Amino acid sequence: MATSEIEVRLAAVATPVRYSSSSPRRIRAIALNTFRESIRDRVLYNLILFVLILVAASAFVSDLSLDMESQFTATLGLSAMLVFGALIAIFIGVGLVYKEIDKRTIYSLLSKPVQRHEFIIGKYVGLCLTLLVNTAVMVLATELALLYVNGTFVRLHTAVLGASFLVYLELAVIVAVALMFSSFSTPMLAALFSFAVYVIGNFSKDLLQMAALANSSVSKAVLTVLYYLLPNFSNFGFITEASHGKVVPMGMAISATVYAFVYIAILQSAAILIFQKRNFK
Amino acid sequence: MTPLGRLFTISILVVGLGSLYPLQQWIDDAAPRQTISEEKLFLSSGNAIKRMSLGLTALTADLYWIRTVQYFGRKVIDSGVPLSAAATKDLRMDLLAPLLDIVVTLDPQHIPAYRFGAIFLPERDMPAATALVEKGIEQNPNEWRLYQDLGYIYWQAGNAAAPEEQNAYYSKSALWFEKGGTVSGAPWWMRDLGGLMRIKGGSRDAARAVYSTYLASDDPNIKAQAVERMKQLRSLDEVDAINSLIARYKEQKGECPPNLRLFAAVLQSINMNIDERGLPVDPDGFEYAYDPQKCKVELSLESTVSR
Numbered sequence: 001m002a003t004s005e006i007e008v009r010l011a012a013v014a015t016p017v018r019y020s021s022s023s024p025r026r027i028r029a030i031a032l033n034t035f036r037e038s039i040r041d042r043v044l045y046n047l048i049l050f051v052l053i054l055v056a057a058s059a060f061v062s063d064l065s066l067d068m069e070s071q072f073t074a075t076l077g078l079s080a081m082l083v084f085g086a087l088i089a090i091f092i093g094v095g096l097v098y099k100e101i102d103k104r105t106i107y108s109l110l111s112k113p114v115q116r117h118e119f120i121i122g123k124y125v126g127l128c129l130t131l132l133v134n135t136a137v138m139v140l141a142t143e144l145a146l147l148y149v150n151g152t153f154v155r156l157h158t159a160v161l162g163a164s165f166l167v168y169l170e171l172a173v174i175v176a177v178a179l180m181f182s183s184f185s186t187p188m189l190a191a192l193f194s195f196a197v198y199v200i201g202n203f204s205k206d207l208l209q210m211a212a213l214a215n216s217s218v219s220k221a222v223l224t225v226l227y228y229l230l231p232n233f234s235n236f237g238f239i240t241e242a243s244h245g246k247v248v249p250m251g252m253a254i255s256a257t258v259y260a261f262v263y264i265a266i267l268q269s270a271a272i273l274i275f276q277k278r279n280f281k
Numbered sequence: 282m283t284p285l286g287r288l289f290t291i292s293i294l295v296v297g298l299g300s301l302y303p304l305q306q307w308i309d310d311a312a313p314r315q316t317i318s319e320e321k322l323f324l325s326s327g328n329a330i331k332r333m334s335l336g337l338t339a340l341t342a343d344l345y346w347i348r349t350v351q352y353f354g355r356k357v358i359d360s361g362v363p364l365s366a367a368a369t370k371d372l373r374m375d376l377l378a379p380l381l382d383i384v385v386t387l388d389p390q391h392i393p394a395y396r397f398g399a400i401f402l403p404e405r406d407m408p409a410a411t412a413l414v415e416k417g418i419e420q421n422p423n424e425w426r427l428y429q430d431l432g433y434i435y436w437q438a439g440n441a442a443a444p445e446e447q448n449a450y451y452s453k454s455a456l457w458f459e460k461g462g463t464v465s466g467a468p469w470w471m472r473d474l475g476g477l478m479r480i481k482g483g484s485r486d487a488a489r490a491v492y493s494t495y496l497a498s499d500d501p502n503i504k505a506q507a508v509e510r511m512k513q514l515r516s517l518d519e520v521d522a523i524n525s526l527i528a529r530y531k532e533q534k535g536e537c538p539p540n541l542r543l544f545a546a547v548l549q550s551i552n553m554n555i556d557e558r559g560l561p562v563d564p565d566g567f568e569y570a571y572d573p574q575k576c577k578v579e580l581s582l583e584s585t586v587s588r
Contacts (some may be wrong), residue, residue, distance in 0.1 A: 117282055175553070228302045235308050255308045262304055266297035269290045276282055 009097040026114055034126020035133075038092060043130060045139050046084050053080060053196060060260070069149045070079045074156050075243040077142030078163050082239070085131055085171040086198060092130070093178025094190035096123045101280055113262030117272040124179050124268060131171050139164045155245040164236045169179040170236035176267035177231065183271040184278065199225075201233040235259050325379055327386025349394070350381040351403070378402055378409035392427070399430035399530065400506055403437055405429055410434055425471060428461025433491060436478060436549035440488075454478045470494055487518070489514055501570035512564040513587040516580060523561060523569060523578045537576040541569070 036278075057076050085162075095156050100106040102175055109119065139161065146156055166240070181190035211223035234257050240247050282290070285380035324330050330345075331338055356372050382404070384394040404464040414431045421427060430456045439450030462472035474494070475519035477487050479579070488510070490537035495507035526547060530538045542559040547553050560568045569575075580586055 084289070115282060117286070219506075228305050230299075230306060235305075251311055255304075255311060259304055259308060262297050262300055265293050266301075269294035269297065272282075272290050273287075273294065 004072055012278075019142040021117055025114070026118045027125060028116070030122025031125035032120060034096065034123050035129045036129040038127065041092075043088060043092060044134060044137075046088065047141075047214065048258075050084055050138055053143050054141050057145075070154065070156055071243045073145050074142065074160050075239060077138065078167060078242060080169065081135055081138045081142070081164060081165050082272040083166065085135060086174055088131060088134065088169050089127070089174040090191055090194045090198070091174045092180050093127055094182045094185075094194060096127060096179060097182045097275070098133070098190075106280055116256060116275050117240045118198060120179065120183065120272050120275050121268065123176060123234070124264075124271075127170050127175050127179070131175065132168065135164060135168045135171065141178050156243075159242040159245050159247050162244035162253065165253065166236040166238050166248060166256055169256055172234055173231055173236075173260055173263050173267075176214045176264045176271075180267045183275045188205060201231040202237075204230055204232040206235055218258065231263055233261075257267060301390075324348045325383075326385075327383040330383060331387055338387050342384050344389065345380060345384045347389060349377070349384060349397070352376055352380060353397075369483070374405060378406050378413070379449060381413055382409075385416060385420075392421065392424060393415070395421075395427055396430055396500065396503065398447050399434055400425075400503060403434045407434070407438055423464055423466075425461045425464040425467035428457050428464065428467070429471060429474075429494065430459035432461065432474065432478070436487070436491060453477045468494075483513055485517065509587055515571060517561045518585075519561065519563065520578055520580070522551060522570065523548065527576055527578065531576055537573045539573060541578070 025262060054065065054073070054077060057073060099111065100119075106119075110116065142160055142164075143157055146154065150156075174194065178194040179194045185193065186257040207223050207230075211220045211227065212221045214223060238246075238252070242248070295310050313361055320586070324333075325444060329430040330341060352544060353374065360372050375536050380397070381398045384391050388394075395414055398410055398413040399508075403415065411431065411434055413559060414427055417424070417427045418552055435450050435457065439447045442450055447545070455475045458471050458478060459475035461467050461474060461534050462469075470490070474487075482564035492507045492510045492514070495503050496511070498504045498507065523541065523544065527538060530543070541561055544561070545555050547560045548561050554561045554562045554564075556568060558568075563580055563584050563586050565585045567586070569578045569580050570584065572579075
């Protein structure tokens, strides 16, 4: 990395730190810097691809989907939101810590009055902010595409809004998973682990079914523990229902939010504890 | 990090992990999610999907095949009926034919898809079933199994048709069995079945001959279906045998027999199964239902043998 870039990065982080004594302000400074960094890394360019896919789908899908343009547009929009978001969460998330260590900017950062846990939380919040902007633009694009397809506001608009909130919660958990793995592993392994957790998390209902079918009591116990321990992404899954115009029930929104917060707290705590012990030599 | 901060972080971790179980239970116990009817396909044209698969046609075909099997399986599991063509014939499966058509359009050599359609489609969509298997024969002229399946479909249609239409179906069935018999590697009994269809298409002998050929199938679905049909045929023969004994008894005594125990020894001598109460049982072990008023025996209501 060029020295000037390091200086710019340091200045962005160091400047607020110098004048802010409280922990939340230091976390905010790191988060904003992480957000700026992802903008500089052209992460949001994926939005162009997303909009192109959505426009193409809205324009041409009527020939293919037999009077289901609205449903298709909603499903495509929400699914793309999840896929693009998960890719960003995993591939950017796993590099958040490693990049700072690899480029040795972590030494400068931690030599300032910045605590390690503030660094982890700041990085997490920064990437969540990036994903929030990303998801918000995608929601807007999907809503506009639905407006174009239907010519007016329909129930699907509200349904998409609710489902996209759950998609965002799921992405926030994925970021926490990726960041936890990146706190002790290389980006390659962290990406692999995060992807594995993402896949297993989408099949966690099957773990419970497998436990019910298992003959051995040990397998039954292990599978049941895994079901409760691993993130259960089906708690956030509402894309199919939303594409049929169903609005997320309040109970589900609340339980999913509580679940996401608890899980993020667990993963962040684990990441902080691991990162505290980490030797950068 | 101060010791207090460290303790706080560990507490969050422990409390968080401890709360996962009740939290997930709370979510799982919440009102069950509304089921969404999925009797729709976003993309119904196999050719359009083929173009969109960008060269990954085989993979896309496999994904659609998995989707087909899952769709079918979910319907069967949700209904609670056993897995057989007869049991599942009343289940609504609007997407089965289009899904299978997509699979074989993407992968014309996907023999399991043609054969799956040959078993489960005829009773709900006969034209779609014949079109699917004919397409299979067109694409795979050397697969004698597909000729067998098409012959089977027409034979079944003949059995279900009005008497004046039966011969036309049996002729078609014979034609496909005979055509299949000329394919290199086809077993000898293909031609035999062709002849049998022409002579006595609707008889039980023909049925037994057809289903016997499927007993050796590698496909467990096909084999299970054949086993079930063989049991059905056996039960039909057994009911006829018992009813003829009852008729003879009535002729001699002038009244219906009080129960079927009287015939236990005779029935056992013709290889029928008799339970510990001395009553004849069907191939699944259920006692035949005897009505002394009507002087008639039939499968009991509890019986799992196809009717």
